[in-house]
Amino acid sequence: EAGVTQFPSHSVIEKGQTVTLRCDPISGHDNLYWYRRVMGKEIKFLLHFVKESKQDESGMPNNRFLAERTGGTYSTLKVQPAELEDSGVYFCASSPDPGTEAFFGQGTRLTVV
Amino acid sequence: AQSVAQPEDQVNVAEGNPLTVKCTYSVSGNPYLFWYVQYPNRGLQFLLKYITGDNLVKGSYGFEAEFNKSQTSFHLKKPSALVSDSALYFCAVLSGGYNKLIFGAGTRLAVHP
Numbered sequence: 248e249a250g251v252t253q254f255p256s257h258s259v260i261e262k263g264q265t266v267t268l269r270c271d272p273i274s275g276h277d278n279l280y281w282y283r284r285v286m287g288k289e290i291k292f293l294l295h296f297v298k299e300s301k302q303d304e305s306g307m308p309n310n311r312f313l314a315e316r317t318g319g320t321y322s323t324l325k326v327q328p329a330e331l332e333d334s335g336v337y338f339c340a341s342s343p344d345p346g347t348e349a350f351f352g353q354g355t356r357l358t359v360v
Numbered sequence: 361a362q363s364v365a366q367p368e369d370q371v372n373v374a375e376g377n378p379l380t381v382k383c384t385y386s387v388s389g390n391p392y393l394f395w396y397v398q399y400p401n402r403g404l405q406f407l408l409k410y411i412t413g414d415n416l417v418k419g420s421y422g423f424e425a426e427f428n429k430s431q432t433s434f435h436l437k438k439p440s441a442l443v444s445d446s447a448l449y450f451c452a453v454l455s456g457g458y459n460k461l462i463f464g465a466g467t468r469l470a471v472h473p
Contacts, residue, residue: 280461290452338403346458353402
């Protein structure tokens with residue numbers, strides 16, 4: 248069974264540019280989550296999809312971040328325009344049900360210069 | 361507010377010795393607790409969880425964790441450390457809405473030969 252995959256693994260962009268991160272969850276997992284770890288601090292929740300619906304986006308830092316999950320399969324997280332403080336590792340996770348353990352991808356390391 | 365604390369940034373232990381990685385939590389109600397591990401250049405991997413039942417939970421790679429309600433702790437333990445256990449360890453608690461994980465800042469475990 249394929250795990251959660253994220254693309255790209257690394258991205259270096261200039262301040263003001265746009266970046267789109269992609270996450271493919273485990274097949275059949277309705278729940279998809281985005282998390283972020285900035286500057287070696289704790290991993291923080293960004294948002295939660297159930298199928299194609301945003302269940303909770305309370306962790307999204309501002310309106311420069313846009314997440315979508317069209318068709319309830321893969322998800323994208325767009326940052327536009329990127330700022331220096333957006334640098335960090337963005338993790339995606341999926342689970343069959345909320346309250347069960349989530350399976351994480353390898354993360355996308357975003358560096359904004 | 362719900363939170364997780366990992367008081368040690370780094371734990372150093374000699375191979376073959378027992379190891380403990382500490383975690384305390386603050387959450388209303390009954391906690392759902394998790395440990396994840398991140399090996400270099402890899403994603404987060406689920407180690408073990410406590411939902412209910414026996415306070416001693418056994419997980420992957422010989423790790424176990426003890427839930428202590430009175431001390432609000434969920435320390436990760438292993439009787440005999442391996443060099444290959446060197447990694448970043450994260451403790452997490454499921455939020456009250458059971459839809460997102462609240463992580464600690466992580467503890468780097470270094471096992472020396």
